[in-house]
Amino acid sequence: MDILTFDHVSYTYPDDRGPVIRDLSFAIPDGSFICLLGSSGSGRSTIFRLTNGLLTPDSGTIRVAGVPVRTGKSFCGSMQKADLLYPWQTIGENLTLPLRKDTTASDVERGHAVSAALDSVGLGGYRDRKPEELDAVGRKKAAFARALLAGGSLLLLDDPLAGLGPEERAEMEDFLAAQWKATGKTMLLATDDIREAMLLAEDIYLLSGTPADTLEKHTVPLPYPRSRDMLGQPDLLALRETLLKNMAF
Numbered sequence: 721m722d723i724l725t726f727d728h729v730s731y732t733y734p735d736d737r738g739p740v741i742r743d744l745s746f747a748i749p750d751g752s753f754i755c756l757l758g759s760s761g762s763g764r765s766t767i768f769r770l771t772n773g774l775l776t777p778d779s780g781t782i783r784v785a786g787v788p789v790r791t792g793k794s795f796c797g798s799m800q801k802a803d804l805l806y807p808w809q810t811i812g813e814n815l816t817l818p819l820r821k822d823t824t825a826s827d828v829e830r831g832h833a834v835s836a837a838l839d840s841v842g843l844g845g846y847r848d849r850k851p852e853e854l855d856a857v858g859r860k861k862a863a864f865a866r867a868l869l870a871g872g873s874l875l876l877l878d879d880p881l882a883g884l885g886p887e888e889r890a891e892m893e894d895f896l897a898a899q900w901k902a903t904g905k906t907m908l909l910a911t912d913d914i915r916e917a918m919l920l921a922e923d924i925y926l927l928s929g930t931p932a933d934t935l936e937k938h939t940v941p942l943p944y945p946r947s948r949d950m951l952g953q954p955d956l957l958a959l960r961e962t963l964l965k966n967m968a969f
Contacts, residue, residue, distance in 0.1 A: 723874050723906045724748040724771060729780030731766060740766045742931040743780070748908060750785075750873065753900050755917035756910045756935075758927030759967060764910040767932070768876050771908075772798055784874055796874035797867035797905075801882040803859040805851040811838070811862050812847035818870040837865040840902070841895075857888050861895065868903065877909040881916070890948075893919055897945070914963050918956060919946055928966045936966065 725747045732739040740763050748754050758764050769775045770782055776791045784795035797818075805814045812834050819830045838844050841861040843854075851859055860880065867875055877896070881889050897920055900907050911917055917924050918940050925935040941955050950956065 721750045722747040723750040723752075723785055724908070725781075725783045726767075726770075727781045727783070729770065729777045729782060731770060731775060731777050733766075739778070739931045741770075741777075742933045744932055744934070745780075746925065746935045748874075748906060750906055751904060753897075753907045753920060753922050754909070755921035755924045756908060756927065757912070757914065757917045757924050757963065757967065758910075758932075759912050762927040762930065763932035764927060765878060768798070768878050768908075768910060771874075771876060772796060784872070796872040796876055797870035798876040798878065799863050799867040799880045800878045801880065803851070803863040805859060805862060805866075807851050810848050810850060811843065811854070814851070814862065815866045815869055818866060833869060837869050838862075840868070841865045841899070856884055857891055857895075860884070860892055864895075864899065868905075873904075874906045874908065877907060879911050880909070881911075881913075889916075896920060901944070912967075914960055914967075915951060917963075918942070918951055918959065919948065924963065926963060926966060938963065 726744050729741055729744045730739050731741045756764050756767065766775065770777055771784065771789065773789050773791050773795065782789040787795065789795060815834045815837060816830055819825060819833060835847065838847055841864060843858065843861055843865065846854060846858065854862065881892050884892060893916060896907070909920060921940055924938045924940060926938060928936055938959060942950055
């Protein structure tokens with residue numbers, strides 16, 4: 721089953737002369753880890769905004785779990801470049817925000833859900849801390865936990881490791897791989913980092929033109945669990961060169 725489908729979708733921003741996305745069709749299998757690879761301006765974030773109901777396509781249909789996406793209604797969790805944690809609220813209060821849309825849940829039920837989410841990302845003792853009390857990795861993990869609480873089987877990860885140093889980035893890459901296995905969620909990662917894409921994704925969907933009208937699918941020939949040493953294998957080096965050559969800049 722496909723969790724996300726784009727069916728001949730086009731979109732042009734009001735102040736642009738031409739479309740960012742034109743007649744684009746693709747499908748994301750349920751339970752997969754897919755990377756949407758492309759440079760800045762290639763349409764990655766636009767695809768995410770359309771999927772999350774933040775933009776309305778000019779034409780075509782987008783479905784999440786078989787349900788057409790409607791503007792203003794989110795069908796999935798989302799983690800962005802910035803952690804977007806409110807500094808005046810505790811971590812627990814920040815994580816409660818996506819749960820407020822469920823008016824049938826009690827405060828106690830929301831509290832239990834927040835505690836479980838924090839435990840699942842290793843932040844069980846930080847519920848009453850402020851974001852400034854966490855390091856960069858801790859804030860990223862809190863933002864991921866909030867995305868989990870948004871509900872749905874699809875998580876949109878829009879360049880979520882931006883701004884991290886090499887060691888922090890490596891820790892979060894391992895974290896995302898482990899969370900994918902633990903949660904069973906479908907993860908769609910947008911990035912311009914080829915190495916990151918090859919390390920994490922089952923398949924890489926390459927945005928190679930402007931406007932985006934097709935996605936080139938490249939399967940990463942690596943089993944899980946993966947190590948960074950694997951990226952030096954000849955077939956991976958060949959894949960890297962292909963992606964680099966065809967990536968839109």
